[in-house]
Amino acid sequence: MEKKNKMQDQLPVIELKHVDKHYGQLHVLKDINLTVRRGEVVVIIGPSGSGKSTLCRTINRLETIDSGEILITGEPLPKEGKDLARLRARVGMVFQSFNLFAHKTILDNVTLGPTDVLRVPKAKAREEAMQLLKRVGVDSQAAKLPAKLSGGQQQRVAIARSLAMHPEAILFDEPTSALDPEMIGEVLEVMTELAQEGMTMVMVTHEMNFARRVADRVIFMDAGSIIEENSPDEFFDHPATQRAKDFLNSIKDH
Amino acid sequence: MRDARTNIRDALYEEPGPITKRYTAVGTAISLAALAVLAAAVVRQFYINGQLAPRYWTIFFRWTTWRFLGQGLLGTLRAAAMAGVVTFILGFILMTGRICNYRILRLIATAIIDFVRGVPTLLFIYFFFLVLPQLGIRLDAFWKVTLPVGISACGVVAEVLRSGVNAVPIGQKEAAYSLGMRETGIFLKVVFPQAIRYVIPALISELVIVVKDTTFAYVVNFPDLMQNAKVLISNYDAMLSVYLVVAVIYILINFLLNRLSDTIAKQRPRTLAAAELKGPTA
Amino acid sequence: MGVEELLSQFGGKYAQAFRMTWRLTILAFSIALVLGVAVTVLRVSPIKPLRLFGDIYVQIFRNIPGASLLIILVYAFPYLNLVWSYFTCVLIAAGLIPSAFCSEYLMSGINTIPIGQIEAARSIGMTFTQMITKVVIPQALRASVLPLTNLLVSTMLTTAIASQVPLNPQELTGLVAYINTHAVGGVTAFFISAALYCASAVVIGRIGSLIDRKVRIRR
Numbered sequence: 001m002e003k004k005n006k007m008q009d010q011l012p013v014i015e016l017k018h019v020d021k022h023y024g025q026l027h028v029l030k031d032i033n034l035t036v037r038r039g040e041v042v043v044i045i046g047p048s049g050s051g052k053s054t055l056c057r058t059i060n061r062l063e064t065i066d067s068g069e070i071l072i073t074g075e076p077l078p079k080e081g082k083d084l085a086r087l088r089a090r091v092g093m094v095f096q097s098f099n100l101f102a103h104k105t106i107l108d109n110v111t112l113g114p115t116d117v118l119r120v121p122k123a124k125a126r127e128e129a130m131q132l133l134k135r136v137g138v139d140s141q142a143a144k145l146p147a148k149l150s151g152g153q154q155q156r157v158a159i160a161r162s163l164a165m166h167p168e169a170i171l172f173d174e175p176t177s178a179l180d181p182e183m184i185g186e187v188l189e190v191m192t193e194l195a196q197e198g199m200t201m202v203m204v205t206h207e208m209n210f211a212r213r214v215a216d217r218v219i220f221m222d223a224g225s226i227i228e229e230n231s232p233d234e235f236f237d238h239p240a241t242q243r244a245k246d247f248l249n250s251i252k253d254h
Numbered sequence: 255m256r257d258a259r260t261n262i263r264d265a266l267y268e269e270p271g272p273i274t275k276r277y278t279a280v281g282t283a284i285s286l287a288a289l290a291v292l293a294a295a296v297v298r299q300f301y302i303n304g305q306l307a308p309r310y311w312t313i314f315f316r317w318t319t320w321r322f323l324g325q326g327l328l329g330t331l332r333a334a335a336m337a338g339v340v341t342f343i344l345g346f347i348l349m350t351g352r353i354c355n356y357r358i359l360r361l362i363a364t365a366i367i368d369f370v371r372g373v374p375t376l377l378f379i380y381f382f383f384l385v386l387p388q389l390g391i392r393l394d395a396f397w398k399v400t401l402p403v404g405i406s407a408c409g410v411v412a413e414v415l416r417s418g419v420n421a422v423p424i425g426q427k428e429a430a431y432s433l434g435m436r437e438t439g440i441f442l443k444v445v446f447p448q449a450i451r452y453v454i455p456a457l458i459s460e461l462v463i464v465v466k467d468t469t470f471a472y473v474v475n476f477p478d479l480m481q482n483a484k485v486l487i488s489n490y491d492a493m494l495s496v497y498l499v500v501a502v503i504y505i506l507i508n509f510l511l512n513r514l515s516d517t518i519a520k521q522r523p524r525t526l527a528a529a530e531l532k533g534p535t536a
Numbered sequence: 537m538g539v540e541e542l543l544s545q546f547g548g549k550y551a552q553a554f555r556m557t558w559r560l561t562i563l564a565f566s567i568a569l570v571l572g573v574a575v576t577v578l579r580v581s582p583i584k585p586l587r588l589f590g591d592i593y594v595q596i597f598r599n600i601p602g603a604s605l606l607i608i609l610v611y612a613f614p615y616l617n618l619v620w621s622y623f624t625c626v627l628i629a630a631g632l633i634p635s636a637f638c639s640e641y642l643m644s645g646i647n648t649i650p651i652g653q654i655e656a657a658r659s660i661g662m663t664f665t666q667m668i669t670k671v672v673i674p675q676a677l678r679a680s681v682l683p684l685t686n687l688l689v690s691t692m693l694t695t696a697i698a699s700q701v702p703l704n705p706q707e708l709t710g711l712v713a714y715i716n717t718h719a720v721g722g723v724t725a726f727f728i729s730a731a732l733y734c735a736s737a738v739v740i741g742r743i744g745s746l747i748d749r750k751v752r753i754r755r
Contacts, residue, residue: 062655064269080271082663089661099652102753103675113660116670147754158656165660263643265651266672267582268658274582281583289585303616372689372737373730374696377709381726384716389723462599469601473700480603494612501604508599 010038011073013169013200014059014091019068021054028054029065030224036169039198043211043232046221047247052204055221056173059202060091073168089117092162092170096177098154100146106133106157107142110164118165125164132160136190152183156190163194170194172203208251212236220244310495319486326482327503333399333468333478338461340404345411352416363412371409375467378402383474395476403467407460414456418449455519462508469504479503542724546715552705554732560630560695560707561736565688567631572638579643590639597636602697605629610701622701630698634691641683645676648755678751685744689737708732 014036021029028051036042044052057063059070061077061084070077072091078084100109110129114120120128133139136156138149146154155175162170172191176184188210195201195214205211211218211232218235220228222243228235239245270278300306313319351363379402382393393401422445430440450457471478483500487493543550579590597605609625620628649672657667699710706714708729715721 060659061268062658078271080268080274084271085658085661085663087661088659091659093656093659095652095656097650097652099650099656101653101656101671101675102650102755103678112670113662116666117661145753161656161660262647262649262651262654263580263587265654266580266646266668267664270582278582281581282585285583285585285589289589299616299618305615368738369730369734372693372734374693374709374733376696376699377712377726377729377733380699380709380713380716381723384713385721385723385726388716388720466599466601469603472603480607494608494615497604497608497612501600501608504601504604505596505599509595512599 010040012037012071013040013073014202015069015071015074016055016059017069017071019055019058019065019070021051021058021063021065028224029058032068032226034219034226036200036202038168038200041195041199041201041214041216042203042219043215043217044202044204044219044221045206045208045211045247046227047250049223050221051224052219052221053173056171056202056204059171060088060093062093085117089113089165090168092165092167094155094158094162094170094172094175096174098146098151098158098178100154100157100161102146105143105145106138106149109146109157110161113161113165129160129164132163133157135163136160137186150183151179152186155179155183155187159187159190159194169200169202172201172205174204174206176205176207206251208236220247222247305494309490310492313486313490313492314495314499322482322486323479323500323503326477326479329476329482330465330468330471330478330480333396333403333471333476334461334465336396336400337403337407337464337468340400341407341411341460341464342457344404344408345415348408348412349415349419352412353419367409367412369409370405373406375403375406376470376473378406379470379473395471395474398474399468399471399476399478403464403470406467407464410460410463411457414453414460415449417456418451418453419445421452422448451522454522455515458511458515458518462511465504465508465511539724539728542715542721542728545719546711546721546725549705549711549715550708550728550732553708553711553729556698556703556705556707557692557695557733558736560626560698561688561692563627564630564695565634565691567627568634568638568687568691569684571631571635572642575635575639576642576646579639580646594636594639597632598640600633602629602633602694603700605633606697606700622698622703626695626698626701626703630691630694633694634687637687637690638684641680641687642676645678645680645683646672648679649675675753678753681748681751682744685740685748688740688744692733692736692740 012035014034016032016034019029019032020027032055034042034055044055046052054063058065059072059077061070061079072087075087077087100106101112104112107126107129110132111122111125114125114128115122130139130142133142136159138153138156138160141149141153141157146157149157159170159175175191176187179187184207188207191201191203192210192214213232215232218228218230218232219226220235220239220241220243227241228239228244230240235244236248239248268274297306348363348367351359352367354360354363379398382398382402386393426444426448427440430444435444468478469480472481472484475481479500483496487496490496575590575593578586579594581587581590606625606629609620609629610622613619613625653671653675654667657671662670695707696709698707699713703710712721712725712729715725
């Protein structure tokens with residue numbers, strides 16, 4: 001409770017105001033309003049096709065929106081060009097399919113952003129990258145190409161790549177969905193540590209236990225709308241809507 | 255929930271913002287103007303050299319012109335079809351040599367494949383046209399085209415077939431063994447029919463190369479499209495227009511063959527693209 | 537005629553022809569690379585008319601027979617007051633056709649890059665130019681080594697169209713035709729040229745797969 005009150009005082013890092021998006025006839029995001037404050041961990045859950053991934057991807061404009069407003073630390077997200085790139089550099093993103101640069105070594109994957117986007121000197125970037133790789137436990141693989149690593153290792157490198165940019169927040173788009181079961185734990189562990197260190201995080205996930213443990217807030221989406229928004233304990237124990245109840249039952253079956 | 259864009263060509267660009275949209279619009283306008291100027295320059299070049307004169311082009315409104323070109327085209331297609339058969343048979347033989355259990359046969363097959371892939375079609379044509387007669391071997395013009403063209407393409411066909419055979423899952427073979435079939439039977443009845451299905455697109459692409467190579471038929475005086483074009487030219491004194499029209503016909507045939515290949519490849523996701531194997535030969 | 541007799545009489549000509557074939561090949565391949573890259577830039581540009589132009593260019597030159605193109609350049613273009621030397625005509629024809637294939641290979645090289653990597657590049661704040669130069673081009677080039685090696689070989693084979701025009705000195709195919717119309721060169725004359733072509737192809741292929749093994753990305 002104490003943490004929550006403290007959070008109310010924190011500045012918003014990500015704000016979505018009346019965001020709408022269509023794919024042709026399909027209304028995929030309906031009047032989305034969401035504020036994520038510094039240090040907050042927000043988990044978005046919902047059935048597939050509910051728009052949760054799309055929502056996550058709009059935050060750094062990998063998906064455009066039709067109307068509404070997205071602010072990063074109070075600054076409206078630019079529509080294009082260098083300004084957009086600059087703002088994106090401040091929001092990390094971790095993908096379902098890792099998306100490491102296949103032609104670069106693990107170390108170079110992590111240093112590419114700092115050296116080329118932030119203009120950090122090479123030696124300094126390397127040093128910091130090695131620290132980050134150590135932190136996520138793949139420093140021994142630094143000289144290898146991504147294809148040589150397991151999925152779990154690749155995803156941890158992807159997290160290190162995001163961290164290297166010193167982001168204000170990190171977006172996780174189903175970070176464990178493409179992983180073999182035995183590798184999910186190692187990635188969630190790294191994410192849990194990040195959350196405990198106070199990183200602002202927005203994540204789309206199907207890992208309900210993890211959500212319950214780590215999230216400050218759970219957002220439940222269905223058919224493009226935010227249906228419920230609550231603390232994890234409240235949401236999982238006392239879902240307010242029938243749709244949330246149905247969803248929670250459906251995943252219990254598995 | 256991803257965008258429907260699967261094409262990397264589009265994925266390179268983001269949804270454009272207002273500034274990008276303006277740049278793109280300006281770029282489109284400028285490029286349209288540039289292309290118009292280019293087209294105008296081409297037409298002008300034709301015009302000032304009198305090549306737009308009706309007499310060069312009205313011949314294509316005559317039925318007889320098309321009948322004559324059609325006869326040539328038929329010759330081209332006949333030669334291409336036979337060369338295709340030749341190349342398939344030779345390719346099949348080389349492929350079996352390439353995958354057989356005898357090391358010496360494998361080496362010979364590999365050497366032949368490398369040889370025919372490394373020698374230009376024209377050199378084979380000259381071999382059949384100039385060298386064989388010296389050895390007392392007299393062939394019909396038809397075979398002087400189809401054999402060298404077929405030989406020239408068979409190396410690639412052998413490799414394409416082999417990649418198809420390799421793509422057949424090992425379980426298919428094991429299942430056939432468990433039925434008590436024997437090696438040869440398994441290959442001919444189980445493995446090869448599946449392999450062929452995988453590589454049909456690549457084989458059709460190879461047919462494009464065969465069609466192109468048959469244009470050398472004029473070297474041996476075989477009445478193909480090119481040869482008939484020459485006759486037409488001397489009859490009407492219309493070099494440029496006839497050669498251009500003939501080139502367009504070749505381009506269309508090959509374009510359609512490539513289209514067919516792509517369509518089949520798209521319908522059957524398991525087919526193999528032999529992009530690395532095929533290449534241009536004149 | 538035996539090999540020795542043939543070489544003593546035509547050895548110098550074979551050496552010249554071999555050099556000519558290589559000269560044509562290198563020059564034509566350079567043209568093909570430059571045009572291929574340029575056309576590929578047009579084809580991936582966001583400007584529709586340029587894309588269409590690039591696509592049509594590729595369809596024309598990947599489908600036109602070399603003989604047809606060369607004959608147009610040599611015999612028909614003078615009617616447009618465009619008169620070039622035989623050498624130039626051969627070079628243009630043997631450069632234009634592979635340029636279309638070059639573009640096709642580069643396009644499929646670009647296509648090997650997963651879209652996710654483009655998104656990853658964007659999400660770490662790369663500009664379009666950075667993404668293209670740091671992520672797209674390096675990977676596309678690595679994937680194109682083997683196809684471009686094969687393209688170099690087929691460019692060499694394409695230069696045989698030079699035998700259709702009087703070139704001085706002749707290249708390897710033209711020389712065989714020449715020897716066989718002037719003397720009884722027979723099978724040997726053919727095989728010397730064929731061996732020189734093959735040796736070149738093998739060397740190119742070896743170097744290509746060596747480079748490919750070094751730079752190919754296993755996914």
